Amino acid sequence: MNIETKHKNNRHNINANCYHKTGTSSVWSHPHESILNLLDSYDISIEIIDHYSSQFSAIPVSSQFNKAKTNILLSTNASSKAMACQMFVDDDLKYLGRDAERIKAFTGICSKNWRRLSVEPIFGNINECLCKALEIVDSPITHKAYEIVTSINEQNQKSTDDLSDSLLTNLGEIINPEIAVKTYKKVINKGIAEEIAIIVTNTECPNNVLLWGDHSGVGKDLLMLAAVHLLFKRNHIDYVVKISAWKIGIGSIFPAEQDSFLNLLLTEAINQRCLLLIQDIDVCLTGSEISKSSLCSAIDSGLRFIASVRTPAAAARLAQDMSIVRRLVAIKIEEPSTEEMFEVLQQIAKESPVKVQPSAIHAILRLSQKDLNNGSEPASSIGLLTSAIHQAEWKKTQVDPDLVYSLFRGQWPDN
Structure with a gap:
């Protein structure tokens, strides 16, 4: 893979408003400002692909590899609460040394010009995962990166303690x-x-x-x-x-x-x-x-x-x-039309764990228009539909007009 030449100020595409008082971001793919400054000093650029993936270009590696620089891609599973990080390097980067851990790491599969490093799952923020990737490719900036991350973690812990009285x-x-x-x-x-x-x-x-x-x-x-x-x-x-x-x-x-x-x-x-x-x-x-x-x-x-x-x-x-x-x-904020409400209820019905008959949605709309005790739209119809879905789950049946009309909706006294 050819090293992509990117201007080192690419990182300024990261919106400064994304950082609050701790200097960190809730978006996983955004490194800390101090890490970005370190990368700048070595002419390493970063491309934020999405909230969960970032690519680092032209990272220097040690002489134990067949070329002097590599791209590194870090990505985490957006649907996983554990947020394990996957690390990728150029597929043509080869390790020439004898370190057992690095030899094993470079046995990972290759796809679309990337080699996935075969390592134990790495958990943590992108700053910590980048340090581990730098360590695997034996980059000369590894020690400085670890020092910065240690300092960041200490500052964040202090900020977390301060927030206890927030x-x-x-x-x-x-x-x-x-x-x-x-x-x-x-x-x-x-x-x-x-x-x-x-x-x-x-x-x-x-x-x-x-x-x-x-x-x-x-x-x-x-x-x-x-x-x-x-x-x-x-x-x-x-x-x-x-x-x-x-x-x-x-x-x-x-x-x-x-x-x-x-x-x-x-x-x-x-x-x-x-x-x-x-x-x-x-x-x-x-x-x-x-x-x-x-x-x-x-x-x-x-x-x-x-x-x-x-x-x-x-x-x-x-x-x-x-x-x-x-x-x-x-x-x-105006109440939505009946047609708009029907579309919303259809969307909720599609995600329902039980079947919702289209005629049941029409029944819900008629009920919500008659019974003002349930509030205005969209709260009224959505509330009726979610109640019907819950009752159908409880009774192990489907949502049909009979079930809708049989819903217990409370009995308020007349004004």
């Missing part, structure tokens, strides 16, 4: 790419999700988003996560936390206490370069000038968030303050 991690849920992509598949209006993603990447105000709708259940929370998927996909974000606003105010006796707590949380999000997903933000805004000023000041300092409110009235109250209006983009 408001974000204690009160919120960290969102990873896997959670976001699963939600994206369920979203009806992917165009709105893309608009949200575009807005929060804008460098100038308004660059935060407020989602609202006429009723509950129109999919505000789903759209938040769908937008996050698009941001992860383009490497615009690394650290995302979803938080329910009631957790900010719980335990506070006086409004000033809640305002102070909100300010601490927003400040921490800014310092950690965290994208916040805030459910029912109207719950934690006391209505005082302090809370509004705190929110506006945080936005001006770099805060990025996607928030929702519970009711149109809550959105209307925020709209009365122009300092908030000019910093936020308010998006009204």
Whole structure:
């Protein structure tokens, strides 16, 4: 294989926003900045293939090999929680020495100009896996790489200890790419999700988003996560936390206490370069000038968030303050049409462990339109379908109209 000549600044294609305060990335294929600097000093370029694979070009090897440099490809299994790394080198790289471990490593199979190294499974981040690959090819930069990785791990351990008292991690849920992509598949209006993603990447105000709708259940929370998927996909974000606003105010006796707590949380999000997903933000805004000023000041300092409110009235109250209006983009989420809902339910039915008859989907749509107690679309129909699937699994049968109409949906008193 010929060594590919790539400009050493290729690594600058890696979005700087992909790193938060620890200097690490949740995307496996992105090495630490210190490792990238080491590679630069030896004119080694890196190509990020996807979230789980990276290629390193023109890595120097020792004189015990038949040529002076090789490409190295590191890849991990995206579907495996263990994240074992597979290592590949040029298929024409031959080991001429007598070290038993290296001789065995170069007995791996060749395919498409690559030789898979036959070694014990390597677990860890890409920095650690690269060190092991460098060791196998006896690269002169191996020792320096191990020193850097040791330092990185020590720094990350300190950062992890610091996060033990973090408001974000204690009160919120960290969102990873896997959670976001699963939600994206369920979203009806992917165009709105893309608009949200575009807005929060804008460098100038308004660059935060407020989602609202006429009723509950129109999919505000789903759209938040769908937008996050698009941001992860383009490497615009690394650290995302979803938080329910009631957790900010719980335990506070006086409004000033809640305002102070909100300010601490927003400040921490800014310092950690965290994208916040805030459910029912109207719950934690006391209505005082302090809370509004705190929110506006945080936005001006770099805060990025996607928030929702519970009711149109809550959105209307925020709209009365122009300092908030000019910093936020308010998006009204409409209920989907019957045709759109049918497509979503069909998709869920395809992934169901039990058979779902098409007539059952029509029955669900009729029921959701009659029974407003289940909320608005898409929550109403999705809730009915998942309940029907669960009951069919329990009874070891299929989802048909009879099962749908027999679902126990609760008995609320009349108003």
